[in-house]
Amino acid sequence: MPTVALDTTNLLTAIPGLLGFLPEQSLVVLAFDEDSSIAVTARHDLLLDADGEPTADMWETMASIGLVCERDGALGAVGVVVDNRYGLPSPVYRRVLADLDDALIAAGVPGGVRAGFVVERFAAGMPWYTALWAMAGRGPTGADPDVPGSLGLADGGFGCGLLADPQSSPVALERSLRTGRVVMASRSEMYACLATTEHCVDGACGGRPRRIRPTTTAAGRTKLLRAALKLLTGPAVPEMTCANVVLLSRAVRNLGVRDALLVLGGGEHRWVAESVWRDLTRRTRGEVRASAATMLAHLYYLGGEGAYTGVALDVALQACPDWRLAGLLDTALTGGVHPSMLWEVLGESYSVAAGLGVTLPSASSRLWS
Template sequence: MPAFASSRPLRDPIDPTTLLTAIPVLLGFIPERSIIVVAFAPDRGISATMRHDLALGDTGEPTSELSTVLAGLGAITHSYGADEVVAVIADDRYPADDPRYRRVLAIADRHFDAIGGVAAGFVLSAFDPGAAWSVIWCPDGQAWSVDVLDDREGVLDDPQTCPTAIAEAVKSGRRILPRRSEMRAMLEPVPGECSTARPCADCDDRGVVPLGHAMSDAHLLDLTIGSVAHGGGPLDCAEVAVLEQAVRRPPVRDAVLALAVTDLREDAESVWRELTRRLTGPGRAGAATLLAHLHYIGGEGAYAGVALDVALESDPDAKLAGLLDTALRAGVRPTMLWEMIDGSYGTARELGVQMPEITRRAAG
């Protein structure tokens, strides 16, 4: 339990309704049947928000898998230097006061003992406007980061229109997705690979570039940057065929990772997403990996996780996707990806290609 030292430049404890209503914004989607851990920094600012499926057995008891996950989250928050954590259970299977939920929080408390355990635990059935929430865990009767002295129950505001959501929408242009499945739907395949083996219905054979067509890494990198820079509409078949070569060729792929931190970031996201949907196999995996990296370094872990799932399903041997997936699951911060950006610019220099300048910084 952190000391309530008056010498610290602290923010005021956050109101529970404000915190709970903001969780979908912090995650990027509305979690269902989940346990969410919110870690607080020494100034009471939120340093991390982590979610996992609330894995319960047939009788509603916490599974061993859930205990393992909570142990991992405990290690991550300790490595972040968090001063306190609160846990939130969003689940509609049992009443809020069901002892099963307290058992989940008791397990979490043990796994977070390095930072004083779980300071406060909330439960609600869903992140819907007007949904009731209640405090079911608070061993010390108070928490340092969240004001639970007066309010042990309340109702949510609208997660879509709360101040945090509006601020995030202005900053990133993203709305909260109702479900993680909606993120996945944004990456579902569309007909037409635009290759000699599987052309689109309206594909002109003359516009298709065979995958084995000889093209230097430098030329491919130049073409890829050009396609991203002049984006704004659907890619034609010839572009898709060329870009498939680019995302499957490691030096080119590694170089274009850097576009995630330049003024071409939004255009790159659009191109990587379209390629993910229009390619198959290793091509789809390569595009999804680029998309995942872009989201990861931007602090959008939920989007990154979905893209990595797609990449590894498309090509289980995709090495870069595997490395990013391991890092994301281990709680490695986005700032740690900057070594990859340095490598991207180094690769481009070796190829003699000028990359756009860095204009963005990595999230947390």
């Protein structure tokens, strides 16, 4: 996160840049470590019953957030409710934030929710309101010296104010420079980027895609991996002709070739790979669409882009509910597994490629910094 004067308005305005989209009807949690750096960023749908009480699923979600925050060494958190159903000062939102506080404390996060805010929606000039404030510390002795009370907020996190423009916050601008993407208006806009379209650009299939032949021999897998790498490591994004769509479809359907190609999500060819996996997801159906979307999700996960990862995994599991790699990544994402774990297992991709006599490009997390 870029260095900014961290008052409450700046922090709240930065949230869409951290997430990649403008959240709606959401509970957002920013958990901080001992240096007042963000250790955990989480967003979940705000699930309330007819009486405005958190549903059972919402309770489970808050408990899970607490466990992730405790595991990652968070000392306290800021909770943000984004909702327009009850009005900013509603006790409904204070109860939600108090329940989140209980969940964090129960999980072992010593500071719980240090400050809780309510925003109706993210837009320049929209008001924010403090619904929960825990500056006084916990227990009969007063403030805990090991838990930063304001979590680095220059204004202490108490009061109300107006949001700046989330699209032009320092975090949003940094994200745009780093990833080439602007903050999306909503998650639905992110799903729209993966909506289905024609099979190819040249129409050679006549609207009826060819059946994908399995590749069963080692020599065939080697040839397929080399052909896919030639497309994915060139100087420009390859055109999605019918022949290229078929070749890439065969590649992502073959377990060994697919595992080797996962490396491209973390190297200098990451931008071409992202474009290709996104386009292949849109142009295919069934298991090929599931595998292509999973490749895209893995790429996003490596880069720490949780919102994009979640959307790609939803698309993969909708296309094929039992697609194994998508299920594993979804479980990891839901459990708050850090992207570093995925970097650690990329060595398996190099082993697979070496077994096929193919040398892969290098991958380095430094390319993401």
